[in-house]
Amino acid sequence: MSPLRPVVAVVGHRLDPEHYRVRDFLTRIAQPFDWYEAGSEDAEQLLGRHGATGEPLPVVIDGDASIVAATAAVLARAWDVPTMPSRAHYDVAIVGAGPAGLAAAVYAASDGLSTLLVESEAPGGQASHTAMIENFFGFPEGIGGAELARLAWRQAVGFGTDLVLLRGVVGHEVVPSGDVRFDLAGDVSVTSTIAIAAPGMEWRRLKVPGLEELLDRGVYYGAGRSEAFHCGGEDVTVIGAGNSAGQAVLELAKAGARVTMLVRGEDLSTSMSGYLVDRIEADRRIDVRLGSQVTEVDAEAERLSRVTVEDSGGRIEQRAAQAMFVCIGGVPRSGWAAGAGVQTDARGYVVTGPDLLAAGRRPADWPLERDPFTLETSVPGFFAAGDVRSGSTKRVAGAVGEGAMAVALAHRRLTELEGLP
Known part of the structure; x- marks a missing residue:
């Protein structure tokens, strides 16, 4: 089940990286919260009313309960968020709870397959950082990325998915039976007949002197939705030219920030959806600098x-x-x-289906008398979906479609296995 509460209160320091990560976790799971800056009169009064004065920060006030020294893991325990699998073997194990993984979980579980969905952070992947997805099918008014993930999370669990959060996968191995063994952080292992890899992507790092020292203390990767409401009246820089950057500048401008958008190229429209370009160009609060890049950062x-x-x-x-x-x-x-024997391309994306064939020939180590299925990797029964897959569209709707397709192909593999002696 989703752990969502009514609005909780959080007391902490805005510029403490650990406190920022708590805000970010709450934002990504669509948990409403009010922020109280530590040391302010309002914060001290709140802590006093709940007997939490002097306790280690951040403190999360949830009804009558005070959760001190809060982290994502501490909140998960307090709110009974599952962080351990409930069985040793599953029909389908899915790694990554972004749009592709969540969609795969919904369709696998609703088809009656025992389904494990493992996520090292919060559901939603990079989409959970997006304030508003306006071109997602069926939502003419748009939907926030975190809200979309929350609804999919609820749907997947409702169909019986065993969703395990805050536990990464540290190893994969195809065992002699043909099953895939997943070694999870914390010395936990499970096996599955079918594996679906949907771990998505991580932000490319910007190589600028001094930047890493300021990470989560003024410098953030992604749209930083949990930080945007703090930025009213401040000077803010956004680096990038894709849809994520476009959504970020619009959200920050809406919050009252003075936004400078730095773009290395000479044209926004080459990498950003037209509707976002139009809105950015029409917003006088946003200063777009084309052909520009950050070379240094300074701190006070x-x-x-x-x-x-x-x-x-x-x-x-x-x-x-x-x-x-x-x-x-x-x-x-x-x-x-x-380590899992799965082939990738020169850029690190997982190769699947027809792209595994060379001049129409299967890979030399492919063990079956058929070609790999469309989303099947170089390991039979091991599928890939979403942004991690070579040739994917890198869009939310595309990831959802691939997650659903992976389950359809998984059924074909399961039928194939049933016919084996």
């Missing part, structure tokens, strides 16, 4: 204060910035693939 009192910007003509400018959001695309989470 251990928080971001300035960025150095260089344009394509070599001109250098220092600009005030209390926050910077980096949305420069991602790299596939496929470090596990080699």
Whole structure:
């Protein structure tokens, strides 16, 4: 079940990275919360009323309960969020609870298959950072990424999915029976007949001197939805030219920030949906700098204060910035693939189906008398869906479709296995 409560209160320091991660976790699971800056009069009064004055921060007030030194794991335990699988073997195990993984879980569980969905963070993947997805089929008014993930989470669990959060997969192996064994963090292992890899992508890192030291203290990867409401009246820089960057600048401008958008290319429309380009160009609160990039960051009192910007003509400018959001695309989470015998392309994306064939021929180590199914990897019965897959559309709707298709193909593999001696 979803752990959602009525509105909770959180007391912490805005610029403490650990406290930011609690805010980010709550935002990504669509848990409503009110933020109280530690040391403020309102925060002290709230802590006093709940007998939590002087307790380790951050403190989450949930009704009459005070959860001190809160982390995502602490909140999961307090709210009975499952973090352990309930059985040793499943028909289908899915890694990654982004749109592809959630869709696969919904369809697998609703078809009566015992289904495990493992996620190392919060449901929704990168989509959960998006304030509003306006071009998703069936939602003419748009839907927030975290809300879409929450609804899918509820639907998958309602059909019987065993959803395990905050527990990463540290290893995969095809065992002699043909099943896939998943080694989870915390010395836990499960096996499954069918495996679906949907771990998505992680943000590409920006290589700028001093940036890593300011991570989650003024510098954030992704749209930073949990930070946007703090940025009213501040100077904010957004780096990137894709839809994630476009959504971020619009959300920050709506919150009252003075937003500078830095784009390395010379045209937004080459990498961003037209409706976002139109809105950004029409918003006077947003200053778009084409052909520009950050070359240095500076801090005061251990928080971001300035960025150095260089344009394509070599001109250098220092600009005030209390926050910077980096949305420069991602790299596939496929470090596990080699250990599982799963083939990837030169960029690290998982290769599936017809793309595994060379001049119409199957891979030399492919053991079956048929070609790999459309979303099947180089390991029979091991499928890939969503952003991690080579050739995927890198869109939410496409990921959902691939998750559903992976389950349909899984049924074909299960039928095939039933016919084996």
